[in-house]
Amino acid sequence: MNADLIVQRENSQVLEFKIAKATKAQLQEINSELALGFSAEELSIIQAYFIKEKRNPTDIELQTISQSWSEHCCHKTFKGKIQLNGKEISSLFKTYLAKATKEINAPWCFSVFEDNAGIVKFDKGYGIAAKVETHNHPSAVEPFGGAATGVGGVIRDILGVWADPIACTDVLGFGPLDYDYNKLPNGVKHPKYIYRGVTAGISAYGNNMGIPTVNGAIYFDDSYTGNVVVYCGCIGLLPLNKYVRSGKVGDYVVLSGGKTGRDGIHGVTFASAELTEKSEEISRPAVQIADPIEEEKVKRAVVGIRDAGLGSGITDIGGGGLSSAVGETAERFGSGVAVDLEKVHLKHEGLSPWEIYLSESQERMLMTIPPENLEQVMAIFEKEDVHAVAIGRLIPERRLRLSYKGELVSDIDMAFLFSTCEITKTATLEQAKLIEPDFPEPQNLTQTLLDLLAAPNIASKEAVIRTYDHEVKGNTLLKPLQGDYAGPNDAAVLKPVDVSNKGLVISCGMNPNYGKIDAYWMAASAIDEAIRNNLAVGGRRIAILDNFTWGNPEKSERLGSLVRACEACYDVATNFRTPFISGKDSLYNESPLGPVTPTLLITAIGIIPDINKTVSVDLKAAGNLIYIVGDTYSELGGSEYYKLKGFLGASVPKLNASKARKSYYNLTKAMGEGIVKSCHDLSEGGLAVAAAEMAFASGLGLELDLQKVPAKNVSRDDFMLFSESNSRFLIEVAPEDQKLFEELMGKYSKPIGKVTKEQKLIIKGLSGKAVIDASIDKLRYSWKKTLNPKEDIQ
Amino acid sequence: MNTEDIKVCVLRVGGTNCDAETQRAFTELGAKAEVIQVSDMIKKRNLLDYNVLVFPGGFSYGDYVRSGVIFARHLSANLGKEIRQFVDEGRPLLGICNGFQILVEYGLLPGFSGISEFPEATLTTNEPAGFKCKWVYLKQENRGKCAFTSAIPAGKTIQLPIAHGEGRLLFPKEKEQALLKKIIDQDMLVFRYCTKDGETAEGKYPDNPNGSFHDIAGICNPEGNIFGLMPHPERAMYWWQQPTWTRENQMLKYGDGKLIFQSIINKLTKTNH
Missing domain, CATH: 3.90.650.10 (PurM-like C-terminal domain)
Structure with a gap:
């Protein structure tokens, strides 16, 4: 990069960038050199902001904005505007998915689309939290680690609403296992290798944490050869009166769990780009390393803090690392935040402040804790042998203030950081x-x-299903495989609450092959199938989750089919009165072999009023x-x-x-x-x-x-x-x-x-x-x- | 002693993950069961306040070395004296799955002549290799020594689930026949993998799911107060946990796993401890 654009702060690991007078080409140079992934329009917005602030941005500020505005974190496609046949759709999310839920207005929905996971009421004061994540890109580069951290991540989403994880699901898409090696382009791993690695990663994480993997599917399609599809789901249980989200100015921001290292930097930028031959080389560091035992301990601590009523807010540290979790926590509570990055517990020396802030090292949670409870919270972490430290506090000024070794390295307006997504x-x-x-x-x-x-x-997928412990916790009432002959049950049923006779039904539906003909009917069929599977074992009062795996939405016909699928989601969900409670999209699934076939996974969560009727x-x-x-x-x-x-x-x-x-x-x-x-x-x-x-x-x-x-x-x-x-x-x-x-x-x-x-x-x-x-x-x-x-x- | 006076300690550490359902099984039958973090036990409590000690299933410390070995070493270093006294007094100690692996690594099982300095057996990688979660049939072979199977008549077939990757019990090859004889003579053999009809598996997969020597799924020490098994009785406690309950018109309230917990409670309520 042109050295004239950079200012090295004295006695500091922080770089500043002279963007006020930079040309468009120079801005682009900074953009690509720091792997920020901004569009030209976004670059000029950032330039204008720092001109107004009358100073240069630091590397950590640019990286923070980049994370915050990435597709992965702010879902530009689902929340942005779309032009279709002269008609403008203001937001796919609001126009179809959230609208269906709003119109259905089910009284048993407790919290939808707001948190890390959706929550519905269950029985005896308990709620069920559910979330399904995609972990496609990391699994394509490193199948075992990608899938394992996918499971770990979605379990933390459940912890992120104060729920105790009680079951996992996994729906996987691979290329044909007999795919011709000679036809594999460079950088694409053979489906059999990916299949073995992904299933082993899922089993390793779930089994080690002691969460039963009870439902799922494995689907083979040519288009998954270059774009493996890995959906990891988790279901949690929580006493609804223990759910708190009331952080306020003065509360401590407490980081807990695994140490922070250089693993998983730029994971979200990676997830928002197409896979190429170079992905392995460039993106390998973006795949994190999994440690399920650490997360098992974190889980015990979270549940302990919840039951003692000591926390005021919680979120997981996933995509974007601290940069997403810290900013979103302050944004949610309408405050600002001041964090001292020097307090973060590191795996190794030599990380610059921006790396500490962006690292996606696994098994970490962020909580807000009222000052009077801090000591008790620390005692719980210590008992569970989990490292925890107060790294900052919520502050009244709506600023994101980060410091490192006494130096202010970021001071951005929260409103600016969370403005955006107005893209057509x-x-x-x-x-x-x-x-x-x-x-x-x-x-x-x-x-x-x-x-x-x-x-x-x-x-039969028995060979894979049996490598997942589906019995641990002793609450699996209807197993994925039935009886001595291991026949395929349509859904799994759990009995999650000892004092309740109600069953919890978990099922899924996915019909990617139909999408090659018509994305609308594919989506309609997936919802119908998920509901059918739930009803078939006795389920009812069904809530659903949507997970989209699509190709590059910059390509208009890929976006067109996405719109069609969302239309079906609205039409079918409102008809069946099955609200969407949570969802996630993974776009940009393209490889040298072409785009992924549009794949909508619907996960359905129902209840059985009396388990005898299963x-x-x-x-x-x-x-x-x-x-x-x-x-x-x-x-x-x-x-x-x-x-x-x-x-x-x-x-x-x-x-x-x-x-x-x-x-x-x-x-x-x-x-x-x-x-x-x-x-x-x-x-x-x-x-x-x-x-x-x-x-x-x-x-x-x-x-x-x-x-x-x-x-x-x-x-x-x-x-x-x-x-x-x-x-x-x-x-x-x-x-x-x-x-x-x-x-x-x-x-x-x-x-x-x-x-x-x-x-x-x-x-x-x-x-x-x-x-x-x-x-x-x-x-x-x-x-x-x-x-x-x-x-x-x- | 009355059932409600029986104090059960379910000991856990990072990576233990079957503690809650194991506690639930004892509680269901009226005993007082507590889940205790091992560091709490070391610092704040006394193991000898408990009547029953359980090492539940899981992946203690991640089992990143041989399964169970780290926890076994941690226990012998920090609670060795208490554990020795506990078992010397004949108090019952149960190890399920990872707990069984811990008992073997600790030298508590087979324990031919008390606690051994080095493991006398091993629970190693399944044959065929790989983690497997499924229900298996077991034949009760104990003639009365084992404190945890008194409620199960010898020769009876029961059904429990397994979920492990390292459950193949092996002895040193050159000693295995002699040790087997000892195990049988001293009534240390408890469960063997068998067919649905109660025929022992004779090493044949899948009835013997892991290639375990002599189809052994569970053994006790010569005194009968220490018992380890790979299958999970706590996952077979209630009718609705059974794999084929939807086929039955009439279900008993409990599953076969209950018999193991009931056995030890019966034993304790009949003695003066």
Whole structure:
């Protein structure tokens, strides 16, 4: 950089930059040299501010502003303006997501979109906090560390609302495990390496901290080869009367947990840029190092301080390090803050003040503590063997004042630091040019079903699930894998409060393949699937979380599909009355192999009023009746069946949400009567795969008749079997409950067969002839063989 | 002694993470159970005020060295005298999962001739390798010595979950047959991995989930007051924790894990301690 632009302060580690008279090119030079990531417009705003302040900015000030204004921290895309077809959307977040929640206005929402995590009421004075994070970029560079710190980070989000973490979730997207090595561009790691590293990282962190990982999914897609998708979720429990957010001027700002080092500097800038061949070299330091045992101790201290009512505010230290946490804490309490960076406990010497302030070293929390409680708080930290120190105080002047060794290194106006995000982006809608395939119906549909069960997106993920401890804490009432045959339950259920008989239901939904056809229906389907999975085990009163993984939003068609997905979020959530309580976006997922396929994860949190009414996936008794809920349509675009045949197609599954809502309402009533013996939602692979899973999870057989399945314009057996139409379930009911069940369901269910003692799945086709005839052992073997080691396939 | 007079100490340190559910299991049955941070125990309390000591599951100190070894060394350095007196008096000591690893690393188990200076066995990397969380079947093989299984008839099959990566019990190869004989003769064998029908696994995966020698899942010392096992009884305390409860029409109130906690309470309430 041009040395004339820099002023080295005397006897100081701080640099100043002469920006008042700098040209645009010189500003750009500072921008790229310090890796600040500002746009030209932002640079001139900063220039004007410091001209007004009549001084040069320091490096730490520029870095602080950069962190604060980065996509990762302030969500420019979701909160900024978007031009689409001459219409202006003022904020995706406010126009769609928050608006849905506001309109639904559920009385059981305790705190939404305000904190590190959303909170809903549970029972006996307890609340449930939930948050899902993305950790895609770090996992692409260093899979184990990236995923482990993703888990650690989201657990701290839960601690950041005073909640005790009780469960983790993980939804992962990888490239095909058999991807051709020769086709991998430089800098892109092989999917198998990433798969192994990411799953090991998740298991290491969750298991070591003793938080059960109870729900998740693994999805394979070509576009994830260059852009791995890692969603880490955490659910927490808190007594609602212990939730405090009342920091005031004079309170101490207390930093606790791990030491601060040079790991994880510029993580947020990294997360807001595309991945390139150089990411490994440049961004490796941006991936942090995980220490779950430290976080376990921090957790105990946080819960102890909460229960004693000693704190006035708390937040985690994540993206942006102290720079985000300190500033946001002061902003939230309407004050300013003065921090002495010399007090920060360091891993090693030689960090300059800006590095201390930006470091994303893990396992750290920030609290505000009223002066009279400081001593007791320190005693709790000491008991748990956690380092803690008061690094500053909230001050009345609305300034961010940082000092280091007696020198003032930052003094910025808080209002300036938190102004911004008024950026307009342009979106366009592109209609994908897709055609519906035309191919003859396979002769042997039993073989097709076996092939589908073995398809990576459907196949058993048991080998991975069993490396996650899903039983620790002893509250897992419905496990991810059911019984001796390890069948796939639709959701996990916890019994989180000893004195309550209510269950907590955790499920998810994600349909990235549909997004290749239409982002609107992808989003609608993901919400429907998450809700279906929740209802299938008996859940109700559902809150949802949104997590977007998208490509570069500067590219207008990527932004266009994001707008479409948000529209669906509003439409479907308001219809189902399922408020969004928290969300997170990860944009700029692009690699030398191209953009990520737009991927919306919906996580659903429901409750079961009486845990006795929990329903598992496995068939219960021969002679019971099988009903189907929902209509089947000839809409196989994006389905696993088309994928197996090498097609994408154009007829994406749609959603008739108001009809679905009525059938879900009735189903919930039947669940409440305790007459649903088993239930499974129909998703990837459709009716045939769902039926096979219910059978081989149990050791019982099924006889079904496609002629009895309510359908619209479906003339082929393969389409009936494998269509992925939304809003459908298979339900098992005992003969003695038939009348009551049919009364409760009304027109929304139809009997299509029965449970048999003979261990076979037999499905009669539209012509009356059996089109599927397979032993359940063979079906189960096919389902297990793809991703599990030989010795685990029984 | 009455049940409500039984004082249980569930000892924890950074990385312990099964303390709350272990405490809950004892509390459920009427005993007084406390979770105590080891530094609190060292500085402020007396181990000998307690009737039962439990090392719960977790990853003590991260288990960054051999599992359990750091905590075992920390305990012997700081509470060695109290622990020796505790077990010499015949007071019961239970180690679950990481707790079992600690007992072995400490030399408390197998403890052929009291506390050994060096470990006499090891709990090492599973075969096949890797952390595994699943429910297993166990056969109760103890003839009456073990204080923690008196409520479980010998030969009975129970079901408990495991969640560990290092649970393969091994003895020095050249001594293993002789030591096994000792273990059987002195009634130190407690649980063996078995099939659903109660046939011992005979080393076969997956019924033997970790390759443990002689399918051993849990052993006690010759005196029967120290018991370690890899599976987690505290996760099998209630009906709703069972893996197939949704298949049952009628559920008993408790799961098989309760029998272990009940055994020790029965034992203590029948003695004058």
